Amino acid sequence: MTIQVKYFASLRDRLGRDGDELESVSGLTVAGVWAALHPKTPLPPNTLAAVNLEYASLEQAVRAGDEVAFFPPVTGG
Amino acid sequence: MTIQVKYFASLRDRLGRDGDELESVSGLTVAGVWAALHPKTPLPPNTLAAVNLEYASLEQAVRAGDEVAFFPPVTGG
Amino acid sequence: MRVELRPASFAPLAELAAYQAEVDTRLLGQYGALSMFIGTMRDFNDGHAVQTMNLEHYPGMTEYQLQRIAEAAWRQWPVLDGLLLHRVGALQPGEPIVLVAVWTAQRAAAFSACRFLIEELKAKAPFWKREETGQGAHWVSHNTPA
């Protein structure tokens, strides 16, 4: 099973796409998802992450079937 | 010239009228207005006073032509 | 800025919408925040059922004090416009008592000025409530603090 990865706002514009798919491996974290997909691009400072619609730390474990999102600080309201 | 005196709310009910007129004398204060009109009734605790629509202390001077009001704590809003 | 007493029942959201249309002709694109408060008569107060309420005021002083309170808010925050309506006379439960609305560029000032207006009004504007309950009538002795 795979992990769905989504990008939003300025981060999506920068990456040039709104998401990726990643094969799940054991011991994967949020930071590991980013590193696997963007080995040459460090996670931009202040980037926020979510796993299955909940805010998540970079150390949080990611499992097969999870939806992981990366996005800049929110600016609603 | 006289001083117009007004009473409101529970104080008016207690006194049985909504106002009085008082001949002006020199050196009169707000407390003196009350004492002249109600020599046997001390000013009820927490009573507020106004002179010409502005809140006033009991020591404030009162002059001929002034409008003096006494009323209980306000409860609007 | 409009400050008015209302001797008969009023529809606060309709009044606000009408005033908003006026504000828009002057300020559309400039205000970013509207904070509003409506106080409504409840059917229950301090542990007893209330059937009707009479709101007395001091004609002349009440309007003057409300105006002063508004001016104090305007001095303290960058207010673009405001609306303050307060009922007087005989009210039934569910009827509006007071409407306060403040338009500003940014939200912090709108919230602060709106809250200031209602707290100052409750503390200083000469209004007095008399409640009629099943057990008779009484004057409300004091407002609850903020």
Added chain:
Amino acid sequence: MRVELRPASFAPLAELAAYQAEVDTRLLGQYGALSMFIGTMRDFNDGHAVQTMNLEHYPGMTEYQLQRIAEAAWRQWPVLDGLLLHRVGALQPGEPIVLVAVWTAQRAAAFSACRFLIEELKAKAPFWKREETGQGAHWVSHNTPA
């Protein structure tokens, strides 16, 4: 309690009046306080003129986070009812962005819960603003603190 995203321009005071009518069928005489906030798009932000704005969101997460924020307010204050509407999509200056309304028995809880909702929403709900100015477009980098 109603929490909704709006993909097209909406009339916040008309929506509030319609929801108020629903609230009245359930709660008339029980609520004594309504605190409301409307955020509107300005034509000027951070020193530059803004022509249009696009409000992006994260479908699914945005609704879920708004619901969680509302539940947090309900746990913290004795809220009787609430309405939270937030715009997404392309906006012109003067168009409403967000409406927050809270009904409570007494005013302190209404003000506090309304303020909490807007501050939490600005801090946590996944929305992103992209402004178009005469000099091109840019993503708004952060919200101003309260």
